[in-house]
Amino acid sequence: MTDRTTQGQTLGDMLRERGVSRRAFLQFASAMCSAMALPATSAVAMAQGLAKARRQAVIWLSFQECTGCTESFTRSFSPSLEDLIFDFISLDYHHTLQSVSGEAAEEARRQSMKDNAGKYIVVVDGSVPTAAGGVYSMIAGHTNMAMLAETIEHAAAVVAVGTCAAYGGLPEARPNPTGAVAVSTLVKNKPVINIPGCPPLPQAMVGTLTHILSFGKLPELDDLGRPRAFFGESIHDRCYRRPFYERGLFAKSFDDQGAREGWCLFELGCKGPVTYNACASQKWNGGVSFPIQSGHGCIGCSEPKFWDRGGLYQPLSASTVLPGTSRQAALGMAAAAGAALGAGAALWARQRQKAAAGERQAAGEGQAGKPGTSDTSGKPDKPDKPGKSGKSGEEAGTK
Amino acid sequence: MHARVIPLVPTDEAVMPAGIDRAPELVSAVLQELAGELETLAREPAHLHIIDLHSLPLDEHTTAALRTVLGHGEVVIRVRSAAWTLIEETGYPGVWWQSQGAYDVERDEWLAEGRLDVIVVAAVPPLVGAPPEDVAEAAARLRAAAPAFMNPSDPHATGDAHD
Numbered sequence: 164m165t166d167r168t169t170q171g172q173t174l175g176d177m178l179r180e181r182g183v184s185r186r187a188f189l190q191f192a193s194a195m196c197s198a199m200a201l202p203a204t205s206a207v208a209m210a211q212g213l214a215k216a217r218r219q220a221v222i223w224l225s226f227q228e229c230t231g232c233t234e235s236f237t238r239s240f241s242p243s244l245e246d247l248i249f250d251f252i253s254l255d256y257h258h259t260l261q262s263v264s265g266e267a268a269e270e271a272r273r274q275s276m277k278d279n280a281g282k283y284i285v286v287v288d289g290s291v292p293t294a295a296g297g298v299y300s301m302i303a304g305h306t307n308m309a310m311l312a313e314t315i316e317h318a319a320a321v322v323a324v325g326t327c328a329a330y331g332g333l334p335e336a337r338p339n340p341t342g343a344v345a346v347s348t349l350v351k352n353k354p355v356i357n358i359p360g361c362p363p364l365p366q367a368m369v370g371t372l373t374h375i376l377s378f379g380k381l382p383e384l385d386d387l388g389r390p391r392a393f394f395g396e397s398i399h400d401r402c403y404r405r406p407f408y409e410r411g412l413f414a415k416s417f418d419d420q421g422a423r424e425g426w427c428l429f430e431l432g433c434k435g436p437v438t439y440n441a442c443a444s445q446k447w448n449g450g451v452s453f454p455i456q457s458g459h460g461c462i463g464c465s466e467p468k469f470w471d472r473g474g475l476y477q478p479l480s481a482s483t484v485l486p487g488t489s490r491q492a493a494l495g496m497a498a499a500a501g502a503a504l505g506a507g508a509a510l511w512a513r514q515r516q517k518a519a520a521g522e523r524q525a526a527g528e529g530q531a532g533k534p535g536t537s538d539t540s541g542k543p544d545k546p547d548k549p550g551k552s553g554k555s556g557e558e559a560g561t562k
Numbered sequence: 563m564h565a566r567v568i569p570l571v572p573t574d575e576a577v578m579p580a581g582i583d584r585a586p587e588l589v590s591a592v593l594q595e596l597a598g599e600l601e602t603l604a605r606e607p608a609h610l611h612i613i614d615l616h617s618l619p620l621d622e623h624t625t626a627a628l629r630t631v632l633g634h635g636e637v638v639i640r641v642r643s644a645a646w647t648l649i650e651e652t653g654y655p656g657v658w659w660q661s662q663g664a665y666d667v668e669r670d671e672w673l674a675e676g677r678l679d680v681i682v683v684a685a686v687p688p689l690v691g692a693p694p695e696d697v698a699e700a701a702a703r704l705r706a707a708a709p710a711f712m713n714p715s716d717p718h719a720t721g722d723a724h725d
Contacts, residue, residue, distance in 0.1 A: 175695060185693035187644035190662055193689075194645070196614070197678050203612035207688055214695070247644060403621070444616070449664070449673070 174376075175214030178250055188213050191247050195373050198366045198445060199382070199392035212377035213251065219376050220279035221286055222272055222314055223257040226307040227300050227334040227343055228289025232325040233259050235362035236369075238448075248369045251376055255283075258302075269303050272314065280317040284375070287311065287346045290327040290334045294342030311349060320354045320381060321346060324368055326464055329357035329388070336470035347388060354381055357388040359440075361464035366445045367393040387467070389439070398435035398461045401443035404428065422458065432476035433460025440465040588620060589628050592681075596657055599683040603656050611683040625679065629659060632681075639690055649687050658682040660689070 192209035255275035292299035297306030323346040326332040334343035414421035633653025641647035646665035663677035
């Protein structure tokens, strides 16, 4: 529950009483700015915004899910900084993390909704079953559909974390017996931020909440409702194996010499070229590694319908090989195209993102609204016009 | 007694550190950028510029080479806050190499690869200065603590000062 004695305090005051200095805010903000590709100098403004913000009430609803998203969220990017996000937010309801249970838990949720009407954020992990009236998943006697509708009524925004909540995910895979749908399918009158991934990067979840807290508005989203800061580039854009792709050097099996040499895993089914996520730059487990670095191709878990898009070990090009064209030749053509089109793409994309972020900072931070009071208008800053994005899922062949 | 002299430009600029050849244009571009920012800093002492190395396509070898090229200056600062931050002046006054992350104090090494390395161009990096709010709060704490030391023989008096 939100501690009522601290409701009027800023985060800076509250944490200062617990021995957390404003330098810690700056350290946290520096890490966030780096993760979100914001200009590094904006860390000072972000830290100041955080220090002046009020603690953000968050209600976390878990529906058809595996709790992997929570596991990811609680393992942030740095052991010494991860706890800060739990100081910045008041996690008023969360099945796995809350200590109360039963009716007391449901009362905590309703009390938070009442106390923070119009300001609280609803985080949802898991898809929502709709078949047979939604009876495939019930909590405290209520269907997930009913609980979602009730909880979002006075929310400022909804954050769908994980591919199940963002796109339906595994429960929605064919034949989808429960009629599972994404959160955005049901929520039409509130801003919805999608943070897909199975699980999503903890930095993406923490960064999104931090952006809302610091600047009082939603981060810039792409046409699939994802924060551009984390989903603006493909895995392929930032993959350290990309030079091998461009030279046409592909591992043929997981234990051949090419695999040992770190060659591209495209032929082994890597979905990096059509998957937009920050795994290659942010990495996992405190920055230790990510799947491709560990020797396995990207499975595209942060893209819609990734379970139904063919085998995990089937090359992307397999379905497009023309009759009479050998698979090897097709892959060679793909590599040549990659070399022609891809040279310098990662650097260019990064620079473009930085430049855009700089423009946003210059134009937006002065009018960022009141920190700690989420912009309930729900307007993302500078939403893209369809067709203008260079990185939409549609253009990447993700729809 | 001999004074220890730390050369401000310790790197033999005729010798290229290993790793430079992996991305010589990028290293050169970073140095050019730093030179321009230093010129601005020389004119405007409050100037601040930060290069997030994470945003550049530098591998660990090139990053290490860049660190070698910049060399080491006179000042080393360790910040023990929520995360550890090591700030070291490079051989070019006004250019600071700042690393932040989780640090194993006993083993004297960073815990994970997820370290955040930035190059700061400033008279003093922002993280070093005491924030005004913390300064105000510190003044209030000192005001409250001072009277207790008037009678240091009272063991309870100084204890109150730390509440």
